[in-house]
Amino acid sequence: MDLEEMKELEELKEHLSASQKIVFFGGAGVSTESGIPDFRSSRADNHDRFYRGYAPEELLSAAMLQEKPEIFFSYYRQHLVHPRAQPNRAHRVLASWEDQGKLQAVVTQNIDGLHQEAGSKTVWELHGSVHRNSCLACGKSFGLKSIVESTGAVPRCDTCGGIIRPRVVLYGESLDQSVVEEACRAISRAEILIVGGSSLVVHPAAGLLHHYRGDCLIIVNRDETPWDDRARRVFRGSIGEVLEEMAAVR
Numbered sequence: 001m002d003l004e005e006m007k008e009l010e011e012l013k014e015h016l017s018a019s020q021k022i023v024f025f026g027g028a029g030v031s032t033e034s035g036i037p038d039f040r041s042s043r044a045d046n047h048d049r050f051y052r053g054y055a056p057e058e059l060l061s062a063a064m065l066q067e068k069p070e071i072f073f074s075y076y077r078q079h080l081v082h083p084r085a086q087p088n089r090a091h092r093v094l095a096s097w098e099d100q101g102k103l104q105a106v107v108t109q110n111i112d113g114l115h116q117e118a119g120s121k122t123v124w125e126l127h128g129s130v131h132r133n134s135c136l137a138c139g140k141s142f143g144l145k146s147i148v149e150s151t152g153a154v155p156r157c158d159t160c161g162g163i164i165r166p167r168v169v170l171y172g173e174s175l176d177q178s179v180v181e182e183a184c185r186a187i188s189r190a191e192i193l194i195v196g197g198s199s200l201v202v203h204p205a206a207g208l209l210h211h212y213r214g215d216c217l218i219i220v221n222r223d224e225t226p227w228d229d230r231a232r233r234v235f236r237g238s239i240g241e242v243l244e245e246m247a248a249v250r
Helices: 003-018 028-032 039-044 062-067 069-079 089-099 114-118 177-189 205-211 239-247
Strands: 022-026 103-108 123-125 128-135 164-168 192-196 216-220 233-235
Touching: 003 216, 003 233, 003 239, 022 089, 022 177, 062 069, 089 103, 089 114, 089 239, 103 177, 123 177, 177 205, 192 239, 216 239
Parallel strands: 022 103, 022 192, 103 123, 192 216, 216 233
Antiparallel strands: 128 164
16 A cells, blocks of 8 residues: 555545444445355355255245245255354444444345344344244244244244244345335435445345435445445455454544
8 A cells, every 4th residue: 555545544534533424335245254154155156056956046035935935944044044143343343333423324235133233223124134033924023043943844933833934035025115215314314335245236225325425435345346436445355354444543
């Protein structure tokens, strides 16, 4: 890093330190630093592309849950549920910024609940959460244990025997419009928008960035994104490492 880049970085850090209108938009790359694999990357690498003859888009679809719940839950438990994962440096920095009144919201494409576990309170989960589950028959709510500790191939309600489904957005379903509206509102009011660990190609979630009206977009992602040329600064390193550096104003 040359002197000009170092000066620019320090100015950016000062701007972050002074701001009280930061919003963070996060993707799978945030969770991979907690040891949670990005199943989309696995899919792109053709690793575990098919499971029992089905592609991930089929396995994680509303149709599969309805027609072949045993196969759905077998794949879901193995690939999307990671109860031992812990928050990482990125989660902790964001939670501390919220405590300081600097961060207004986290908008996430992840479903693992690690932002809340780290202490973040205003979190808009675009794709739902593995921690929210409910009976399809009677509507009774259940936590993650109902899925993880179920002895049957398909988790069943202890009240009526109905199937307990995770409240995550499956293929073939729409995002929760109320969550989308709150996320768009937060992004539109942001002074600084930090995007971390997202390729920004998964829609409709990536389209929410069009609501940003500020002039300080920061992208932290290992690969290029369609928004790189609009960002004030692009980082290719670890999200946790970059956010820790951002938080360390000298």
